[in-house]
Amino acid sequence: MLSPNDDVKVMAKKSLQTSGIGKCKDCKDKSCAVSILKNQELDVLAQNSSELKIPKGEIVIREGELTTFVAYLKSGLVKEHLKGLNGKSQIIKLIKAKSYLGLSAGLSSKMSLYTYSALEDLNVCYIDLNILKKLMKDNGNFAYEILLSVSRENITNSFWFVNKNQKQIYGRCADAMLYFSKIIFEKNKFTLPITHFELAALIGTTRESVTRTLSKFKSDGILQINEKNITILNNKLLENISKNG
DNA sequence: CCATTAATTTAGT
DNA sequence: ACTAAATTAATGG
Numbered sequence: 001m002l003s004p005n006d007d008v009k010v011m012a013k014k015s016l017q018t019s020g021i022g023k024c025k026d027c028k029d030k031s032c033a034v035s036i037l038k039n040q041e042l043d044v045l046a047q048n049s050s051e052l053k054i055p056k057g058e059i060v061i062r063e064g065e066l067t068t069f070v071a072y073l074k075s076g077l078v079k080e081h082l083k084g085l086n087g088k089s090q091i092i093k094l095i096k097a098k099s100y101l102g103l104s105a106g107l108s109s110k111m112s113l114y115t116y117s118a119l120e121d122l123n124v125c126y127i128d129l130n131i132l133k134k135l136m137k138d139n140g141n142f143a144y145e146i147l148l149s150v151s152r153e154n155i156t157n158s159f160w161f162v163n164k165n166q167k168q169i170y171g172r173c174a175d176a177m178l179y180f181s182k183i184i185f186e187k188n189k190f191t192l193p194i195t196h197f198e199l200a201a202l203i204g205t206t207r208e209s210v211t212r213t214l215s216k217f218k219s220d221g222i223l224q225i226n227e228k229n230i231t232i233l234n235n236k237l238l239e240n241i242s243k244n245g
Numbered sequence: 246c247c248a249t250t251a252a253t254t255t256a257g258t
Numbered sequence: 259a260c261t262a263a264a265t266t267a268a269t270g271g
Contacts, residue, residue, distance in 0.1 A: 195255060211257055227264095247271090254265070 024049065029074045031098055033145035041135060041142075048131040052124050060116040060124055061102045067112050069126040071101040076122035077184070077193055080114050081201070091202040093160065094119070094193065096184055104150050107133070119193045164204055171245035172203040173213040174238050177223065181232050188232040 024030070024046040025039060037045065051074070054060055060071050063082050078101060080092040092114060095101065105113040106129055136143035164172055176199060181188050194202070196210045203210075217223040222238055224231040232238060 196257095197255075207256085208258085215257080249269085249271100251268070252266080254263100256261100256263080258260090258262105 023051070027074075029098055031072060031100070031145075031149070033142050033149065034072075036141045036145055037135065037139065041139065044131065045127070045135065048128040049125050052126060054118045054122040054124050056118050056121050058118050060118060060122065061112050061114070063112050063115045065112045067102060067106040067110060068129055070103050070106045070129050070132055071116065072125040072127060073097055073099050073101055074123040074125060076124075077119040078116050078122065079119055079194065079198070080116055082114050089201055090204075091194075091198060093157070093202070094184055100146075100149065103146070104153060107150075167242075167245040169203075169205050169209050169213055170216075170241050171243075172205065173210065173217070174242040176203050177217075177230070177232060177238060178242055180230075181235075188235060190230055192228040192230055 024034065024037075024042045027034075034042070034045065049072075054076075060073075060078060061069070073095060075097045077097075078095045080095055080101075081089050082092065084090045095116070101116045101124075102112055102114065105111075132146075136146060160175075163175055167175065180190055180192070184190070184193075192199070196214075197207045200207045200210045214223065214225060217238075218225045220237075222232070222234045222241075224233055
């Protein structure tokens with residue numbers, strides 16, 4: 001939890017200088033954008049990026065830090081959150097593999113606006129932001145792909161927030177369950193990756209309401225719950241609840 | 246290194 | 259807010 005993220009940064013910087021050439025070329029988890037790069041550009045990327053393992057619970061990028069890096073999530077699940085006015089953590093969303101972390105803020109702000117924490121053990125590539133910017137300026141197709149991903153992120157964020165603000169707890173919980181099953185895990189059976197407390201911070205309610213609503217869903221036969229394992233039994237009803245708030 | 250216990254976190258009411 | 263259960267950390271062998 002209280003990981004001195006500086007260590008990560010120092011390690012990243014160190015290995016930036018020593019990372020070998022050809023790594024990005026051979027990467028099996030390239031982003032759509034990076035797939036577009038030419039061999040020569042991939043070499044540049046490889047020389048200015050570094051893959052790191054981040055254990056569960058550690059922070060990938062902390063809000064308020066200088067944005068010298070962008071992180072590409074190769075594998076694992078991350079939560080994007082920030083501190084609200086009262087100092088309480090507000091979760092923006094979860095992010096799954098093959099996405100960039102800190103991109104939208106990184107391009108325009110000198111400081112990171114969000115904190116990214118590992119919900120699982122991660123493989124992350126730290127990429128020098130200046131190199132990324134240079135690649136974008138030099139290669140229009142690459143820049144276009146990066147813009148696409150920022151745009152998509154923007155759209156899903158907006159819908160998420162609008163829905164959240166216009167729905168009651170039931171609708172929000174239903175949304176969250178559909179979010180996990182459809183977007184994050186892409187199956188109707190999954191293990192809740194966060195605690196009830198965190199789920200509450202994600203959908204803007206209290207831990208108690210989350211617990212209460214989930215057990216209601218369970219007793220109504222919508223969900224099967226044991227421990228953190230959730231199976232969606234009645235997807236249609238769940239979507240109705242989501243739709244009607 | 247493993248087992249036991251203490252402390253913290255989480256879920257449910 | 260309180261309790262029970264579960265997870266994690268600390269201790270001692």
